[in-house]
Amino acid sequence: MIRINIKKDSKVVVKSFVHKIDLDNYVLDFIGADKIIGNFTDVANKIWNLNVGTSMTLDNGFNKTIISMSGKSRAGNVMYGGQ
Numbered sequence: 249m250i251r252i253n254i255k256k257d258s259k260v261v262v263k264s265f266v267h268k269i270d271l272d273n274y275v276l277d278f279i280g281a282d283k284i285i286g287n288f289t290d291v292a293n294k295i296w297n298l299n300v301g302t303s304m305t306l307d308n309g310f311n312k313t314i315i316s317m318s319g320k321s322r323a324g325n326v327m328y329g330g331q
Contacts, residue, residue: 251319252295254279256311262318268296279306279313 250271254261265271272292279291294304295315303316 249321250296250317252298253316253318255314255316268292271296279315 249264249266251262251264254263263274265274272289275292275295276288279288291306295317298304298315298317300317300320303314306313306315
């Protein structure tokens with residue numbers, strides 16, 4: 249599981265993804281990275297492989313999106329309602 253912070257238009261959104269395919273779909277549908285720097289799968293791979301505390305910037309000249317990795321962890325009991 250990963251947690252990323254997405255800053256776009258001065259708004260910060262925190263998203264969590266358990267599976268990489270979910271991140272692929274989010275990048276395609278909401279970030280629109282295919283219009284910014286090419287293949288959305290490549291962008292999703294770069295995001296998935298970011299180290300904790302690092303970030304990447306996607307800039308198409310009109311909108312700047314900053315994506316930073318806030319955490320990586322295994323999906324444990326807390327996520328599935330455990331104590």
